[in-house]
Amino acid sequence: MSDQEVQTDILKIEDLHVSVGGKPILKGVNLEIRRGETHALMGPNGSGKSTLGMAIMGHPGYEVTQGAVWINDENILEMGPDERARRGLFMAFQRPVAIPGVRLADFLRHATTNVRRPERREGEELLPMREFRKELREKMAQLRMDPEFARRYVNEGFSGGEMKRAEILQMAMLRPKFAILDETDSGLDVDAVRLASQSIAEIGRSKMGILIITHHDKLLENNVPDKTHVMLGGRIVETGGPELARELHANGYDRIRADHPEAAAEEEAMRQDGALQKAM
Amino acid sequence: MATDTKTDQFDIATAEINKYDFRNEEKYVFKARKGLDAEIVQQISDMKGEPDWMRQFRLKSLEIFNSKPMPRWGGKLDLDFQDIYYYIKPSDHQGRSWDEVPEDIKRTFDRLGIPEAEKKFLAGVKAQYESEVVYGSLREELASQGVIFTDTDTAVREYPELVREYFATVIPPSDNKFAALNSAVWSGGSFIYVPKGVKVDFPLQAYFRINAESMGQFERTLIVVDEGAQIHYVEGCTAPMYTTESLHSAVVEIVVKKHARCRYTTIQNWANNIYNLVTKRAVAYENATMEWIDGNLGSRLTMKYPAVYMLEPGARGEILSIAFASAGQHQDAGAKVVHCAPNTSSQIVSKSISKGGGRSSYRGLVRVESGAVKSRSKVVCDALILDAKSRSDTYPYIEIEEQDVAIGHEASVSRIGEEQLFYLMSRGLTEAEASTMIVGGFIEPLVKELPMEYAVELNKLIELQMEGSVG
Secondary structure, eight states: OOHHHHHHOEEEEEEEEEEETTEEEEEEEEEEEETTOEEEEEOOTTSSHHHHHHHHHTOTTEEEEEEEEEETTEEGGGSOHHHHHHTTEEEEOSSOOOOTTOBHHHHHHHHHHHHHOTTOOTTSOOSOHHHHHHHHHHHHHHTTOOGGGGGSBTTTTOOHHHHHHHHHHHHHHHOOSEEEEESTTTTOOHHHHHHHHHHHHHHHTTTSEEEEEOSSSGGGSSSOOSEEEEEETTEEEEEEOHHHHHHHHHHOSHHHHHHOHHHHHHHHHHHHHHHHHHHO | OOOSOGGGHHHHHHHHHHHSOOOOGGGSSEEOOBSOSHHHHHHHHHHHTOOHHHHHHHHHHHHHHHHSOOOSSSSOOOOOGGGSBOOEEOOSBOSOOGGGSOHHHHHHHHHHTOOHHHHHHHTTSBSSOOOHHHHHHHHHHHHHTTOEEEEHHHHHHHOHHHHHHHTTTSSOGGGOHHHHHHHHHOOOOEEEEEOTTOBOOSOEEGGGSOOGGGGOTTOEEEEEEOTTOEEEEEESOSSOBOOSOSEEOOEEEEEEOTTOEEEEEEEEEEOTTOEEEEEEEEEEOTTOEEEEEEEEEEOSEEEEOOEEEEOSTTOEEEEEEEEEEOTTOEEEEEEEEEEOSTTOEEEEEEEEEEOTTOEEEEEEEEEEOTTOTTOEEEEEEEEEEOSTTOEEEEEEEEEEOOSSOEEEEEEEEEEOOHHHHHHHHTTTOOHHHHHHHHHHHHHHHHHTTSOHHHHHHHHHHHHHHHTTOOO
16 A cells, blocks of 8 residues: 555544433534544543544444544445444454453454455455464564463453453554554553553554544553544543643643533533432 | 245255155165054064064053153143154165255255265265275274174164163163153164273264164164273264154163263254254263263254263263254253262253244253262353344252252353444454354353364354344
């Protein structure tokens, strides 16, 4: 693929409104990511960051009520999650679910085949075993993972760090055009975050458009964002450069709330609604 | 053959079979008339040239069969015993040609990677599976160790004393109505005797035997593993079995003597019109181990509960069972362990999958007799339900007449989780591929106990069952 083509790929989120269980969470999100760019998405808990990721990936529990998500000239909202993956979309989950009895290597061979050969039909041959194994072993070495790890059942009994590393490994194998990393740093110790951060940079640099959802700036050390977005009350209220991520990390969200009182009020309403639901 | 919906492929295949005239009278050496009475039973015995004790045994069993009511539990039985052929002696070929075998069945065989000779045998084109060449040397090796491995009819003729000593001692005809039926009309099945201290170190398969009657409707298997001996017997195969008759009722009896070990593996995949009512039981003596691995797919109704009676101290029983119920199928399967002596232990692991309106039931019994102190038993049964139309039930019976025992029972029922599906799909798997992968993972703990080629076949078979299940 030539550099020019790489630059033409674009993920465009247009006026996206999303409800979960009938409750509006996202209230008109606009965002444009070009392949090769790194964007950071920050914001307090419950502001809708993960919801954005889930809706873009196509989780059936996240209902899009308005808006569109484009990869180049295709609106991917019409597609199932599998088709979106085959169009080059990837999401590293915050808490990936366990699939008992399914070995990571077997799953990944199937997934890699489907994503790299989007025209493959069910039941057709998978990638040749030797070729796949060789590449998997190389990627695992790069991530400092024991090759034996690929024989374990997907996410079953994984530690927090193992889970996140397995997600990054999947990203490395699937080579997406666009990747959403949902708090890939949460639950990791300092060394693990550094390793994750370096790995993402190595794999992703200039090959992917990356949206990093994070609370911290550790992940951003090796992945300096071209743009930083701040989400509050279901909207992106501010966009800046890497300095904005540093500011939020150092000082928190008080200034944001003060500068955007309407969004702050929305956030407060959503929080009370959530607390009320928990009490019931 | 073109079909509109893949889900119905087995139904359609069965209907296709019925459409063909496979029952070409002239091609059979002998065929009893339909129905069941003393005359038919006598005829069967005559045909086989059996000794008088076996003829009397059959006639007595028929009386017991007639006197017993139909079971009132389990699945719905809609059977006319007078509308069944009880004995058909096959000729060298069964009167159908390969061209007559429906395309769907051929396709299934291809997908399972079944060798050419075996395909013809399974489809009923050939009465004999040409095993002589392949397995000849293994057979010689077995014979030199004194292992007897033959069909049960031959065993009655050639090893009358040995057969008579054990036959119907584990499952008497009075045990249940279908054991009585089998005792009256049985034909074929395997007879195995492993002498003291002989350890057969490769899985013994039914294919090693040359007689075609092994796949009969009323097969009768008897395995005796003498003191300190060891065997792993693999029965049947994972390819769909097609017969024109609707009732399969086998009896399998196993005797595992002191310090001996026996593992019996079956995976059966019946056509959708079959009632599969099988009695399987083993007795285990001092420090003996009996393991049943039992996989059930297909059939209209399967009722099968492999049992281990632990008769002497230190005996162990293990039962692993998998059931897959698709549309129009009821798998009523489970296990039975009876602790009759101190320090006996047992484990039951049951996994069932229901799909497309299918129903699977786990029915299990753990019984500890008084005096069987320090007995231990663990039961784990997990059910996976693939859609809202399907059903799963659990009927665990626990009867304990002793204080000093450890009994554990865990049961779980789960539906394929939306989160699991989404996760796999977000990596590019289609919904059908994702479901198949989850089901494969669910039974993985059992599949890894199977001999390699069976594990591969079972996985492919599940893929076939899962095809067209979504969307």
